[in-house]
Amino acid sequence: MNAFYGLLWILALVKWGDMKNWKKYYPTILFYALGDFLYLYLLSDFYPMWKYVPQGLDKYFGLTSTHITLAAILIKYPATILIYLSKFPDRNKIKQFLYVIGWVLIYFINELIDVKLNQFTYFNGWNLYWSTMFTIVMFLILRIHHTRPLLAWFFSFLFIFLLWQVFDVPSKVFR
Structure with missing residues (x-):
């Protein structure tokens, strides 16, 4: 399934992504990858808040949640940024709102399929609701990062602090 997802993202990138101007989006690709x-x-x-559960060929080849996440970081995230930012509507707030909601729905449907196929599981109070809220904030911050990186870092730290408090993340994670 994850190879299928990778292929879909590559095809979407080729069709809609602004690959010739990749340098323009490179800082935001790195920002996105750093978060994961x-x-x-x-x-x-x-x-953990969530983990991938390898199924089928992923399981057969001994892939772990980390392998699948790394594949997303290397394929899905650059494709997302090169499409999302290059096609982001200018000035029209209603179109911008609908555009962000469209991307949130793409990620929501992807995760919902993974959950239904038992390829994704939640821990420590995280759930599809929190993932959806996170995705909304993420897409807003990715856009902000593209135009005002320092502001995006500020909002990111603020959001991480909020999540850290809500989910009572223990200090033992700092090893």
């Missing part, structure tokens, strides 16, 4: 790397390092082993 921090999650992997700090939380995934000691206090």
Whole structure:
């Protein structure tokens, strides 16, 4: 299934992504990837919110949740940024709102399928509701990062602090 997802993201990137201007979006790709790397390092082993559950060929080849996450970081995230930011509507707030909601729905449906197929599981109070809220904030912050990176970092730290408090993340994650 994850190979299928990877192929879909690559095809979407080729069709809609602004690959020739990738340097323009590169800082936001790194910003997005860093967020998941921090999650992997700090939380995934000691206090996970979610994990992929390898099925089928993923399981057969011995892939782990970390392998699948890394594949998303390398394929899905750059494709998302190169499409999302390059097609982001200018000035029309209603179109911008609908555009962000459209992307949230894409990610929501992807996660819902994974949950229904038992390829994704939640821990420590995280659930599809929290994932959806996180995705809304994430897409807003990704857009802000593209135009005002320091402001995006501020909002990110604020949001992480809020989540840290809500989910009572223990200090043991800092090893």
